[in-house]
Amino acid sequence: MRKLKQFNTQIASEEHISPGVMACPGCGGVLAMRLILKVLGKDVIVTTCPSCNSGFAQNYTVPSVHAPFAAVASWASGIRAGLDMLGDTKTTVLAVAGDGGTFDIGIQALSAAIERNENFIFVCYDNEAYMTTGIQRSSATPLGAWTATTPVANPKGENKKRIMDIMAAHRIPYAASASIGYPEDLIYKVKRAMQIRGTRFLHVLSPCPIGWRCSQDLSVKLSRMAVESKIFPLFEIVNGLRYKVQRPQHEIPVSEYLRLQGRFSHLDAKSIDKIQHITDREWRRLLAKESTATIK
Amino acid sequence: MENNKVVLPDSLLHPAYLEPEIIARARRKTGEWRFLRPILRNRTPPCSGACPAGIDIRQYLEFVRKQDFGEAWKIIELNNPMPAITGRVCYHPCEVDCNRKGLDSALNIHSIERSVGDFALRQSSRRPKVKARKEKVAIVGSGPAGITCGYYLSKLGYPTTVFEASSVAGGMLAVGIPEYRLPRKILAKQIEFLQRFGLEIKTCMAVGNEKGLDDLFDQGYLAVLLATGYQKGRQLNIAGENLPGVIQGIEFLARPATHAQWRNKEVVVIGGGNVAIDSARCALRLGARPLILYRRSRKEMPANEEEAQAALDEGVRIQFLASPVGLKSRNGRLVVQCEQMELGQKDGSGRKQAIAAKGPGFEVEADAVIPAIGQFTDAHLYTANGIETDGQGNVAVDENLLTSRKGVFAAGDCATGPATVALAIGSGRKAAISIDVYLSGKEYPVSKTGEIVQFEQMNLAYFSRQPRQEGKSLAPSARATSFAEVAEGLSKAKVVKEAGRCMECGGCNKCANCWLFCPDGAVLQDGAQLKVALEFCKGCGICAQECPRGVIAMEEETKWQVQ
Numbered sequence: 135m136r137k138l139k140q141f142n143t144q145i146a147s148e149e150h151i152s153p154g155v156m157a158c159p160g161c162g163g164v165l166a167m168r169l170i171l172k173v174l175g176k177d178v179i180v181t182t183c184p185s186c187n188s189g190f191a192q193n194y195t196v197p198s199v200h201a202p203f204a205a206v207a208s209w210a211s212g213i214r215a216g217l218d219m220l221g222d223t224k225t226t227v228l229a230v231a232g233d234g235g236t237f238d239i240g241i242q243a244l245s246a247a248i249e250r251n252e253n254f255i256f257v258c259y260d261n262e263a264y265m266t267t268g269i270q271r272s273s274a275t276p277l278g279a280w281t282a283t284t285p286v287a288n289p290k291g292e293n294k295k296r297i298m299d300i301m302a303a304h305r306i307p308y309a310a311s312a313s314i315g316y317p318e319d320l321i322y323k324v325k326r327a328m329q330i331r332g333t334r335f336l337h338v339l340s341p342c343p344i345g346w347r348c349s350q351d352l353s354v355k356l357s358r359m360a361v362e363s364k365i366f367p368l369f370e371i372v373n374g375l376r377y378k379v380q381r382p383q384h385e386i387p388v389s390e391y392l393r394l395q396g397r398f399s400h401l402d403a404k405s406i407d408k409i410q411h412i413t414d415r416e417w418r419r420l421l422a423k424e425s426t427a428t429i430k
Numbered sequence: 431m432e433n434n435k436v437v438l439p440d441s442l443l444h445p446a447y448l449e450p451e452i453i454a455r456a457r458r459k460t461g462e463w464r465f466l467r468p469i470l471r472n473r474t475p476p477c478s479g480a481c482p483a484g485i486d487i488r489q490y491l492e493f494v495r496k497q498d499f500g501e502a503w504k505i506i507e508l509n510n511p512m513p514a515i516t517g518r519v520c521y522h523p524c525e526v527d528c529n530r531k532g533l534d535s536a537l538n539i540h541s542i543e544r545s546v547g548d549f550a551l552r553q554s555s556r557r558p559k560v561k562a563r564k565e566k567v568a569i570v571g572s573g574p575a576g577i578t579c580g581y582y583l584s585k586l587g588y589p590t591t592v593f594e595a596s597s598v599a600g601g602m603l604a605v606g607i608p609e610y611r612l613p614r615k616i617l618a619k620q621i622e623f624l625q626r627f628g629l630e631i632k633t634c635m636a637v638g639n640e641k642g643l644d645d646l647f648d649q650g651y652l653a654v655l656l657a658t659g660y661q662k663g664r665q666l667n668i669a670g671e672n673l674p675g676v677i678q679g680i681e682f683l684a685r686p687a688t689h690a691q692w693r694n695k696e697v698v699v700i701g702g703g704n705v706a707i708d709s710a711r712c713a714l715r716l717g718a719r720p721l722i723l724y725r726r727s728r729k730e731m732p733a734n735e736e737e738a739q740a741a742l743d744e745g746v747r748i749q750f751l752a753s754p755v756g757l758k759s760r761n762g763r764l765v766v767q768c769e770q771m772e773l774g775q776k777d778g779s780g781r782k783q784a785i786a787a788k789g790p791g792f793e794v795e796a797d798a799v800i801p802a803i804g805q806f807t808d809a810h811l812y813t814a815n816g817i818e819t820d821g822q823g824n825v826a827v828d829e830n831l832l833t834s835r836k837g838v839f840a841a842g843d844c845a846t847g848p849a850t851v852a853l854a855i856g857s858g859r860k861a862a863i864s865i866d867v868y869l870s871g872k873e874y875p876v877s878k879t880g881e882i883v884q885f886e887q888m889n890l891a892y893f894s895r896q897p898r899q900e901g902k903s904l905a906p907s908a909r910a911t912s913f914a915e916v917a918e919g920l921s922k923a924k925v926v927k928e929a930g931r932c933m934e935c936g937g938c939n940k941c942a943n944c945w946l947f948c949p950d951g952a953v954l955q956d957g958a959q960l961k962v963a964l965e966f967c968k969g970c971g972i973c974a975q976e977c978p979r980g981v982i983a984m985e986e987e988t989k990w991q992v993q
């Protein structure tokens with residue numbers, strides 16, 4: 135049994151997002167940020183960029199600065215440099231961007247920062263589209279999904295960009311995927327990231343009831359199902375080479391995950407089979423990477 | 431650096447775009463957006479909902495997990511003062527409804543209950559002091575209904591006397607349910623325990639038919655409870671029913687030991703209910719070769735499934751679709767003439783009817799025949815005393831168990847028709863409440879009927895499969911020669927482990943999942959309680975969805991409703 139009861143008492147009760155936050159009801163992204171900020175505590179400076187998180191950041195009780203869309207990783211580098219000049223090693227710098235701000239618009243700044251091994255944590259809360267501006271596709275939007283720019287007649291025809299492979303190719307000190315469906319794991323990964331120097335990347339799936347066309351109460355459940363269906367596996371990569379993959383305790387076919395989301399409701403059995411096939415293939419590839427080099 | 435403390439410039443804390451009015455807007459009361467409101471409210475688990483005595487199973491299991499059997503007993507005792515008995519003989523409908531069966535298998539509730547009951551019996555049964563009252567109460571019948579009512583009334587201080595026609599106390603617990611399911615030692619201890627508040631039981635004291643109740647009132651009893659049960663076996667209404675060698679199941683079970691001559695003899699039992707199964711299993715223990723004849727098939731048998739299986743395991747044979755139509759004696763033995771049956775349409779009870787098949791019948795030879803096709807009651811005691819019956823022979827009662835005669839109440843089988851020990855206990859307790867209300871002039875307590883948490887309302891992501899702890903039972907081969915108790919019960923370690931399997935359906939155990947998962951941080955830990963900050967809760971329902979136990983309900987906000 136997942137011992138959440140005992141576990142919950144270990145989570146800081148202090149909140150770093152003041153109530154009345156400008157997030158839609160049931161937002162997975164704000165829940166991810168709420169949990170991450172709890173772990174990071176007070177000694178943190180957040181930098182964020184245009185996204186739903188710009189709205190949440192208004193309620194952060196920790197300092198937060200808003201960067202231009204493409205520049206959040208550059209701003210994080212700069213803030214870190216400033217703190218270092220002040221001799222402050224205690225404060226963590228946290229860059230936060232949506233999938234658009236990470237996979238697409240922010241990727242050059244992020245790539246450059248990792249190449250310099252800038253010392254900050256980068257969180258991509260991935261709601262799989264440009265949500266703030268009205269659900270436009272991003273390169274993180276999954277295959278087959280409806281968005282405002284990939285209508286049902288012509289849903290997204292490309293696979294989700296494999297951001298973790300890009301991170302690994304940079305030989306980044308630490309990269310991990312995490313999920314609000316598994317808060318104990320998410321919190322563990324934030325803690326682990328805090329102990330490492332250099333650029334650290336956390337990829338957190340963050341269901342968006344508005345954009346995913348699903349019921350508002352499903353964000354946590356869908357996050358869990360994404361892991362159980364292996365559409366969004368939980369794993370860690372150390373130095374871009376060594377992998378550790380978590381096997382779901384309970385496995386489900388992708389159809390169960392897709393079925394609950396209106397953005398996939400147009401998919402026929404054949405398309406779902408295709409998604410299942412790709413998911414299985416990617417899962418095997420991930421396990422193969424792990425078997426060549428595991429994290430001890 | 432000194433103190434490692436950075437004093438941040440104001441501009442960093444308040445970036446330019448965060449104008450005060452934007453902040454003011456951000457701090458708005460997002461609770462105004464809400465369409466649905468989460469309500470944290472404990473609900474009834476299906477186990478308790480199904481328990482005829484209404485035990486708060488979830489709550490006592492919590493104490494069992496903490497190994498606090500004393501507190502667990504206190505919870506059980508609120509509804510059932512004899513868990514050592516019900517833990518053994520109740521057919522445990524709680525387990526049939528237990529939500530856990532949807533995940534792996536139902537909780538072994540009866541074994542835990544038995545263990546708590548045995549614990550209570552081991553404690554000293556010294557007489558606690560109660561404030562004595564002067565109104566005397568008489569109870570007719572010392573079955574579970576009568577003694578439960580008597581226990582609670584004496585605990586309330588009423589001088590209470592039970593009149594029992596038989597030479598032993600306990601009703602069917604003593605003269606029905608066989609020893610191998612309920613050792614008489616346990617029953618004796620239990621009855622002694624129930625008398626610790628001063629309950630008096632007078633055996634060999636039948637309340638006479640005519641004027642029986644008038645006499646009791648004349649003796650100064652202010653209230654009388656009828657708890658007379660169903661004492662007779664129903665007749666087969668076929669020829670030869672009164673031949674020597676034919677004995678009603680109920681009569682046989684009252685004194686099985688007096689039939690030692692059945693050793694190696696053929697005994698035919700007629701019927702498919704619990705009394706038939708018990709009769710066959712008792713005959714087997716006397717060394718006889720029992721054969722049950724039942725009209726319908728295994729699926730329609732009204733007997734408890736576990737009991738029927740135990741009988742088969744022990745070597746009891748059951749012949750289905752056999753309906754006796756006559757009995758005769760031949761060469762000093764009995765012959766049961768049977769009709770071959772087949773299954774037809776479903777009847778009112780939802781079971782398929784047995785209808786005579788075409789073709790010849792058959793005969794079964796036997797040394798003894800035990801009809802066990804149901805019970806029957808002699809309503810004379812009631813009618814002769816001016817008490818109305820419901821037409822089926824049961825005493826007619828209202829929802830508070832009042833009969834048509836002032837000051838007379840009825841509980842247990844005599845009011846419900848033949849039922850179960852747990853129902854008799856629930857009914858006896860209810861009668862105690864009614865009699866207390868009647869004698870003291872207070873109000874009836876408000877009954878709490880909670881909504882039952884369904885399996886679908888549980889979040890299984892927070893539970894994993896764990897095997898059910900099963901107790902050992904006497905090897906079937908050893909049972910053929912002994913009336914020793916078949917079920918051995920669970921060890922204390924296993925009891926505690928099994929209680930750990932309870933999912934606490936509908937009961938908030940402060941796991942704080944709702945607090946953890948609320949995106950808006952709107953669930954607050956307010957001391958030991960959890961509460962929702964309605965100013966900020968947006969009504970997303972994640973808390974309700976992620977509550978493992980179905981404690982949170984989402985209710986519509988009325989302010990949006992069109993008038």
Ligand SMILES: Cc1cc2nc3c(=O)[nH]c(=O)nc-3n(C[C@H](O)[C@H](O)[C@H](O)COP(=O)(O)OP(=O)(O)OC[C@H]3O[C@@H](n4cnc5c(N)ncnc54)[C@H](O)[C@@H]3O)c2cc1C
Pocket residue numbers: 519520521570571572573574575576593594595596600601602603606607608635636637638657658659660661680683704705708811841842843844848849850851852854
């Ligand atoms: C063989 C058998 C096995 C059973 N097994 C189970 C089981 O395993 N589990 C289960 O839950 N249920 C079982 N039952 C059913 C259960 O025993 C009854 O439902 C339960 O005992 C009813 O309780 P009661 O107090 O209403 O009546 P009873 O237990 O029948 O007690 C009534 C008492 O009233 C006395 N009485 C009657 N008339 C008078 C009078 N005029 N004056 C004085 N005393 C009188 C009788 O002698 C008797 O002692 C079984 C029943 C039988 C017959």
Ligand SMILES: Cc1ncc(C[n+]2csc(CCOP(=O)(O)OP(=O)(O)O)c2C)c(N)n1
Pocket residue numbers: 184185186187203204231232233234235236261263264265266267272
């Ligand atoms: C350079 C630039 N281009 C476009 C925008 C408009 N814009 C603001 S937020 C946003 C979408 C952000 O999407 P994502 O990063 O996925 O975050 P989300 O809104 O989904 O949380 C866009 C396109 C902008 N602010 N700046």
Ligand code: SF4
Pocket residue numbers: 475476477478487488527528529530537539931932933934935
């Ligand atoms: S799991 Fe526990 S609370 Fe739920 S029905 Fe079973 S015994 Fe009752």
Ligand code: SF4
Pocket residue numbers: 160468947948949950951952953962966967968969970971972973974
């Ligand atoms: S999770 Fe939070 S915001 Fe959502 S309904 Fe529950 S208390 Fe309200």
Ligand code: SF4
Pocket residue numbers: 470937938939940941942943944945960973976977978979980981982
């Ligand atoms: S989630 Fe846990 S703490 Fe919240 S109501 Fe349900 S049982 Fe209670």
Ligand SMILES: [Mg+2]
Pocket residue numbers: 232233234260261262263264265
């Ligand atoms: Mg996005």
